Amino acid sequence: MTLLYSPDEDDLRSAVRSLLADRASSSAVLARVESAQPYDLDLWKTLAQEIGVAGLLVPEEYGGAGATAREAGVVMEELGRAVAPVPFFTSSVLATKALLDAGAGEELERLAAGEVTAALLVPLAASPYKILTEGLVAGAEAAEVHLRVEEGVLYRVEGATVEVVPSLDLTRPVARVSGGERVARLGEVDLGEILGFGAALLASEQLGVAEWCLETTLAYVKQRYQFARPVGSFQAIKHRLADLWLDVVRARAAARNAVAEPSPISTATAASWNSSVAVHVAEEAVQLHGGIGMTWEHPVHLYLKRAKADEIALGTPGDHREALAGLVGLD
Incomplete structure (x- = not known):
């Protein structure tokens, strides 16, 4: 097992990053979140x-690529770097994992072909350690297929009422979902395992958010002058950036380990560390950008909001640390 990226993963990254650079620039995402349709379908x-x-x-x-969580993690990193308003995480990770575990081949074929988008009707604030039935769901309004788990069984439901509500993360809308009639029994699943898989992949998104914030801040302090010197030349700024770099390097190792060797321990480690790192690096990015970092026109606020929303999605850092302590035998 290696945490290094394979040539295939590098090729996938290049393809996704190139498309996002062309179609999901910061100005495009900012304009999108102010529109009536936040998702870029x-x-x-x-x-x-x-x-x-x-x-x-x-x-x-079933018509898919047959890839692993490693490749999905690469996509999550790039989508995090662009805070791209697309339902990959909700449809191609959470819903797909549920359908895989249930053995729902027909539904998987439709998803793989890109014919439909799916959403697992589980609150985003649920976690592998605490299953919630009430709360706000991400990706529901962009999905043609709605899935619900009841007593360990996955069902496809129709006729659910989806009410979009204000979200802290403008690039990942959430909705209140109610009602719906079960129209197909798809198979038995372990919802905790599905949410754990999602938490492991979310750590890769948090890595992408942190990387963008660090790289953008580093570029800014190199060209922003005060007292006839680049801001980045001041020792205090150098120390802060060096600490952030170390945090991001550790976050990359944790995220890669979670997708290369999926386990409750690697997931809890990555989810707890990367959640905190993404928020911290985003907060530092806002501050080190000075006045412009506090404006709506600069995209850094989108990254801080994504980081804060991800921090409470599928388990808080405290939830994961508490679970990790039990897994390694600590009081």
Whole structure:
């Protein structure tokens, strides 16, 4: 097992990053979140059908790529770097994992082909350690297929009422979902395991958020002058950036370990560390950008909001640390 990126993973990263640079620039994302349709469904269609990310985790027998969590983690990193408003995490990670565990081949084929988008109707604030039935769901309004777990069984439901509500993360809307009639029994699943898988992949997104914040801040302090010197030349700023760099390096190792060797321990480690790192690096980015970092026009606030929303998604850092302590035998 290696934490290094393979040539195939590098190629996948290059394809996704190139598309996002062209179609999901900071100005485009800012304009999108102010519109009536926060999700960029045209971008999602291109990602899903032309690059094939929708079927990344789907076995080849169902028309997918038959890839692993490692490749999905690379996509999550790039989407985090762009805070791209697309439902990859909710559809191609959470919903797809549920369908895989249930053995729902027909539904997987539709997802892999990019014909439909799915959403698992579980509150984003739920965690592998605390299953919630009431709360706000991400990705529901962008999905044609709604899935619900009841007493360990996955069902497809129709007719659910989806009410979009204000979200801290403008690039990942949430909704209150109620009602709906069960129309198909898809199979038995372990919801805690599904949420654990999602938490492991979310750590890769948090890594992408932190990397963008660090790189953008580093570029800014190199060209921002005070007292006839670049701000980045001051020793205090150098020390802060060096500490952030070390945090991000550790976050990369934790995220890669979580997708390369999935386990409750690697997931809890990555989820607890990366959640805190993403928030800290984003907060430092806002402060080190000075006055411009506090404006709506600069995209750094989108990254801080994504980091804060991710921090409470699928388990808080405290939830994961508490679980980790039990897993390694600490009081």
